[in-house]
Amino acid sequence: MKAPFSSHLQCMPFYSLAFLVSAGLCSCSGDRGSHETIASSQIVLSQGWEFRNALDSLWMPANVPGDAMTDLMQQGKLENPFAGTNERASQWVETQDWHYQCVFELMPHRGDSKRPLQELVFKGIDTFAEIRLNGNLQLKTDNMHRTHVLPISNNIQSPCTLEIALRSAVNSGKQIMDDLQLLIPTSNEKRPLDERTSSVTRKAKYQFGWDWGPRLTSCGIWRPVILRETRPMQSEDIQLSLVSLDAQEAIYEIKAPFDLESQNMRIEGPNGSRVHWNTTLKNEGNCLIKISNPELWWPRGMGRQPLYTLSWSGENQHLNVRFGIRKMQWNRTQDAFGTSFECVVNDIPFFAKGANIIPPDFFPARALNFEDRLIDAAIEANMNMLRIWGGGIYPSQSFLDKCDERGLVIWQDFMFACGMVRGDSAHKTNVKLEAIDQLKKMRNHACMGLFCGNNESMHAWENWGWPKAFDLHDEDSLATEQAYHTIFESILPHAIDSLTDLDYWPSSPMEDPNETRGMLSGDEHAWRVWFDTLDFDYFSGHRGRFASEYGLQSLPHRKTLNEVGITEWDDEALQFRQRSSMEWLKPGLDGWGMMQIYARRYTADPAQTVEASETDGTTALNRWIYLSQLTQAIGLQEAIERHRNSHGKIAGSLYWQLDDVWPTVSWSTVDHAGRWKLAHHAVKHANADCRVIWNRSNPTTSSMQLHNQSPKQLHNTELHVQWRNERGELEHEATKTTHLNPFESIELSFPSIPNESALVSWTWIGDDGGTIDAGHVLLTKPSEINWPNAHLKLIQNGNDLIVSTDSIAYGIRLQSDIDGRFTENGFLLLPGNENARHVQFLPTHHEGTTLGVHSARHFAQFQ
Structure with a gap:
């Protein structure tokens, strides 16, 4: 077993496999890798689904992939939970059971042969379910994060009725807690301690509520259901492991459950040309391949992302393996500061620039629609790394494929966050199977950089007073710690060692347990800015060797608020979205108060009374939006710049957070509608x-x-x-x-x-x-400068805009009534035509759309 984050350097290639057959294609939807072909040997069951409340006999049309809440919305039985304060009126769904069903035909006989062996693959069941075929119970599930496979007996008659009875995760969690007779600490749920069930279920934790998101604990079939022919090997069963790499040759070991005969393999280069290679049989099921003159894969900004394709043909089966040639290492060696925490690719250390991401929509089946927008926002802000946070969901294959193609390195948390874990044997087995499932899917992607056990769980246990709050003492406390150590220091690292070449870090944040006290090591969640009111110069002196979280709140774009019915500052629908509380600093202090503290310090008081004006738009809501966004932009840019200038002490800067699950006030730099805040422009420049x-x-x-x-x-x-x-x-x-x-x-x-x-x-x-x-x-x-009342001049030519000023102007914000963004925003401009700034407007929809009505304001107008 690797020690936490092995001190030696690790090497790791990737692949993306396509399951192909010679028959014709059929239509499909859902979570697919960008190179997967769904053919007549596997069919996506996406049509003819119905659902009902378990207490009602009325069946209604359903979408699969989907969930109960989105299906209820489509049927007019539930108002949009994002609008107004509808979240509250939607929470009844979490206590109900929901039944789904569809009828399908098994694949037919081929000529005179027997009907092929078949199986149902459930890519994602959320969460507790009983699955029946033709009325007979076949399978029970209790993990949203696993793929479940159901072999179909030859005795099953076609057509088949597939029934999935989904049980309330909240009620199921309460039953588990009653059986445990032990509280499992967690902090995300605003519920009495004995009603916090998110820590005992394998369901995405954010769905139980967070300080940036609602509590909408739905259930459903959130990834595709597939009927396929049973095969001796699936794509996830093959591992490509880099053995050695230099300018002349790359050597891989191919590990598979049965022999891959070399005469059935070929390799194509990034341009589609045949690549010279040779193979050596190593042992049963494994072989070595050698590729001459390899083209290397690099993170964004460091080089290209060339991708190779290995093809293999067997009996009734054809596999394509797309892979990039690269060596991924984490350097953790002694230096003047302590122990380094630095990512190295192809022997070149690089500074990690990026952000934490959460699901880009609250409802996971819908989140797939926003993958491209999320990746585009990261690339356009000059990022090279994303951290997939442990309170959400594992990434889709299509997301990882796109990160492979565009050079975004992934820090991947296992799906545990801000909570301890159960220690019963059933749960440990469940977690082990989840880890195996996910590791096989992710292990060979070029973008994969690091696996991390959890987000803040041990940090919370040691620092947030959980043992006292949850009344866990003596044997109960020891049992809780033992359950944690078993999963995060035994089960997960053993799975990673046996299935991947990647490194593992048990928890974030964490110091190296082997480092001398007082020396710097590990990663840091640098939250003393925000949660402790420190100035931004803190980012030059905080502990840790890698900043994996930090941030500041701001409001989203006004259009984003308007779209969910929020038009004024004092709208209840806006006020109740503030979930960040800091009672330990001052009774009643929340995110509004903290935004005000930092805005007063760095810009101006957003709560200062203003008279609404139709001519300049200075309403209370506009003032809060502008000043909170400008303050956030100043803070994040300063943090990134201080980290990059740390002379090697800090090797990465991942702020919290890039995106939102719903329209809200949060730490994001791109709001739920995809509109950039001023901070995303600042991050782009800093990166x-x-x-x-x-x-x-x-x-x-x-x-x-x-x-x-x-x-x-x-x-x-x-x-x-x-x-x-x-x-x-x-x-x-x-x-x-x-x-x-x-x-x-x-x-x-x-x-x-x-x-x-x-x-x-x-x-x-x-x-x-x-x-x-x-x-x-x-x-x-900026707050300490008496800025002049500059007059801005705008000259428009189509979607091009030339901005000039007669006096120095700070924090210039450009806006348009057309959806889109400007190539620059929130900038400083010096007086004179020679300092004029050329800015382009990029419309969200329709390339022919022009800029339309636009405006420009600057900081002095809010000071």
Whole structure:
């Protein structure tokens, strides 16, 4: 078994398998890898489904994949839970049982042969279910995160009636708790302690409520049901394991449950051409393949993502394996700070830039519709890593395929968050089978970077007072800890060791248990900004070697609120969406109060009374939206820049959070409707691969770090730096010639800061005359500057906009009545036509859509 995060470096390839047959295709839907072909040897059962309340005899049309709440909405039996305060009126669904059924035909005989052996595959049942065929009980389920396979007996007569009786997860959880006679701590549910059931079920925890989401504990068939011919091997059974890699040759071991004869294999390169390779039989079921002159797969920004295809043909079966050639390593060695926590790809260390993600819609079957938008938002913000948080759901194969194709490395939590676990044998077996199921699906994707046992569970046990709150003492406390250690320090790491080449980190956040006290190690959830009111300079000095969580709340776009019936600041529907409470700091303090604390400190008081004006749009709601978004943008940009400038102390910066499950006030930078907040523009700039970052950690010196996180040589470049006063007037300037190799960072020092300087601006020019990076940094908080009442000038040409100003303008926010976004927003502009900014509008729908009615406001109008 690997120790927590093995100290040696690990290597790991990937694959994406397609199950193919020679027969014609049939239509399908649901969670499919981007290369999967559904043919006549497997049929998606997506038509003819019905559902009913177990207490009612009325059957109604249903969608599979789907769930009871979305089906009730479609039938007009339930109002949209996202609108107004409808969440409250929707929660009756969680206490009911729901029945689903459909009728299907088995696959027919082929000529004179017997009917082929067949099976039903349930990709996702949420959660507690009894499955019957033709009235006979065949299978019980109790885990939303597992695939269940039901062999069909040759005695079953066609047509078949498939019935799935879904039991209330809340009621089932209460029964489990009664049987345990022990409370299992969790913090996400706003329920009495003895009614918190999310920690005893294998259902997505966020569905029981979180501080950024509603409690809508539905049930359903959330991923496809497939009828297929039984095969000796499925795609998940094959593992590609990288043995060695250099510029001349890549060697893989192919592990399979039976012999893969080399004469039935071929490999195609990224451009479809035949690749030279050879194979050696290693032992039964395994063989080595050697690929000459491999093209390497890289994370976004570091190179390309070439993908190979290995094809294998057997009796009545054809498998395609798409894979990328790369070596993924985690460097955890001793250094001046303690023990490093650094991702290394193809022997090149890289700084991880990204965010935590939660399901992009509350209802999992609908979340698939937003995968592309989520990945686009990450790529456009110059990210190279995403953390899939442990309170949600495991990613679909199509999501991982897209991350393979676009170079997003995945930190994958197992689905445990902010709660302890049951220790009974049935639960441990359930978790083991879940781990095996998910590891086989994910292990060979190039994007997979790390498996993590849980989110904050041990941290909470040790720091949040759970033993006292849940009355767990002596034997009960020891039993709770033992259950935790069995799952996260035995079952999960053993499964990873036996099935993958990837590393495992037991919990996030966590320090290395082997590190000397006082030295830095592990990852950190840097929440003393927000939950402890510290200034943003905290991001230069917090513990840990990798910042895996931190963030600030803000409101979403006004259109997003309007779409769920919220038009005013004091709407109850807006106020009740605030779920972040900090009673330990001050009675009654919640997210509104905390946003106000940080906005007052860095921008202006959002709660300041304003008179509504139709001409300038300064309503209370608009003021809260603008100032909370601007403050969030300042904080996240400063955090990322401080992390990148840490001289190797911090090796990654993943903020909380990229997306939302519903329209709400939260820590997201892209709201539920896909509209960018100002912070996402700030993150995009802070994450740029080639970036100039002012050294904020020492305010008495003038120094900058230049980062080249790209494979490009940056020779004979020039950095032009200007120091300006509060009016934007030039006080001092300097130019330096620089040279940066690929994946290199350097620091440049300048003379002392002139006394009247309020900001520093720069332009980094390449040897071809093009701009590598341009930006600015304020030398004090925006709230401490008396900004002039600048007048902005906008010149429109189609979807192009030229913005200029007669005085320095900070925090310029552009808006349009057409859905879409601007290529830049929330920026600072210096006076004069020579400093005019060219911005493009990107409409969400229809390429021919023009900008329409637009406006621009800046910070001085809110100060």
